[in-house]
Amino acid sequence: MICARAIVALGLGGIMQTAAAQDLSWSEIERGRYLAIASNCVSCHTDLDHDGTPWAGGREMETPFGVIVTPNITSDDATGIGRWTRDDFWRALHEGRRRDGSYMYPAFPYTHFTRMPRQDVDAIYEYLRTIPPVEAHHVPEEELLLPLRERTTISA
């Protein structure tokens, strides 16, 4: 019944287009899931030592500059990347920049991702948006990595 009404409302062409658009975004999300798994994003962005929620970050990574806690990349607005646009996300993976434009620490291996084409990065972004948002705030890395910041300031 709903179908018949829809056919009347949209015409067959409209229906076909809608179906095609849904297929496209579904396959984009599937592709994003595949790429995210292949790139091993989740292993860093999960607090594996404490049974953390996947994608909610919190894993501590030792670096020569101190400990970095991986950020939450679920779509939570306050503590995750819920407010990030596709462009923000692209810039993070392509240029290694945070949303505010500052550069991330090399513990985030973005240089591995810079050759990833835009459509792949967009697909990962779309996939991440299908994951339920998790509120998880982690220690700001500023407190942990003061020495590096000081050095950057000195050299600047």
Ligand code: HEC
């Ligand atoms: C080797 C561990 C590692 C892997 C693998 C990794 N990340 Fe990260 N990621 C990090 C760390 C550490 C940071 C924080 C860097 C900083 O703030 O200086 C980060 C930051 C980010 C940020 C910025 C978040 C924010 O709030 O600023 C995004 C987005 C992100 N990663 C997405 C991804 C995606 C997508 C993948 C897979 C394609 C991925 N990461 C793979 C460790 C990793």
